[in-house]
Amino acid sequence: GQNIDQPTEMTATEGAIVQINCTYQTSGFNGLFWYQQHAGEAPTFLSYNVLDGLEEKGRFSSFLSRSKGYSYLLLKELQMKDSASYLCAVRDRDQAGTALIFGKGTTLSVSS
Amino acid sequence: DTGVSQDPRHKITKRGQNVTFRCDPISEHNRLYWYRQTLGQGPEFLTYFQNEAQLEKSRLLSDRFSAERPKGSFSTLEIQRTEQGDSAMYLCASSTFPGLAGDQQFFGPGTRLTVL
Numbered sequence: 207g208q209n210i211d212q213p214t215e216m217t218a219t220e221g222a223i224v225q226i227n228c229t230y231q232t233s234g235f236n237g238l239f240w241y242q243q244h245a246g247e248a249p250t251f252l253s254y255n256v257l258d259g260l261e262e263k264g265r266f267s268s269f270l271s272r273s274k275g276y277s278y279l280l281l282k283e284l285q286m287k288d289s290a291s292y293l294c295a296v297r298d299r300d301q302a303g304t305a306l307i308f309g310k311g312t313t314l315s316v317s318s
Numbered sequence: 319d320t321g322v323s324q325d326p327r328h329k330i331t332k333r334g335q336n337v338t339f340r341c342d343p344i345s346e347h348n349r350l351y352w353y354r355q356t357l358g359q360g361p362e363f364l365t366y367f368q369n370e371a372q373l374e375k376s377r378l379l380s381d382r383f384s385a386e387r388p389k390g391s392f393s394t395l396e397i398q399r400t401e402q403g404d405s406a407m408y409l410c411a412s413s414t415f416p417g418l419a420g421d422q423q424f425f426g427p428g429t430r431l432t433v434l
Contacts, residue, residue: 247427248322248428249409249425251422251424254420254422256420303366303373304349304373304415304421305351306351306363307363308353308360309360310358
């Protein structure tokens with residue numbers, strides 16, 4: 207089966223750096239995604255990791271360790287608009303083929 | 319074509335009624351997915367099409383749910399004999415394969431279903 211764990215809530219201040227962790231258990235790991243979802247809106251793609259290491263894209267970076275079943279999303283220079291839910295999702299070829307299996311999301315609140 | 323569109327955006331129905339939702343994917347995308355999301359949860363996979371073929375269905379998907387993609391373009395999701403537990407946001411996503419790394423999925427705005 208699969209199990210994806212991420213913190214329920216996090217808070218941070220403008221300009222700070224925040225790291226959102228995600229751990230997962232899969233039998234047929236085939237990639238990990240991070241999505242951002244503002245309240246009442248659709249998820250939007252942030253990053254994709256399939257090999258170990260760090261992927262950097264502007265203020266956002268994502269890290270993957272397949273041996274540890276672990277990923278994190280790093281958000282730098284936080285802005286108020288970064289207040290949203292951050293969803294960790296994995297692709298498990300043994301569970302849902304090409305579809306994504308999502309965690310419950312981490313609600314990030316950024317204050318001034 | 320600027321993205322995935324879904325219709326209606328909101329639907330209120332009475333328990334026991336049938337409802338149908340439509341999804342129009344990004345025009346060149348050959349893969350289409352349906353997910354369901356309830357408050358405080360991440361999206362849950364329901365089913366997936368590649369072109370007109372339905373290739374995957376969640377084991378959790380009730381037989382009251384059916385989806386079609388007859389011409390490999392738009393898709394419909396029908397729920398028969400709705401129950402209050404069906405109340406959720408129904409999200410559609412599309413992707414193109416082969417295409418972007420990881421088969422990146424683009425989500426529509428969703429249809430919010432409320433069953434009274």
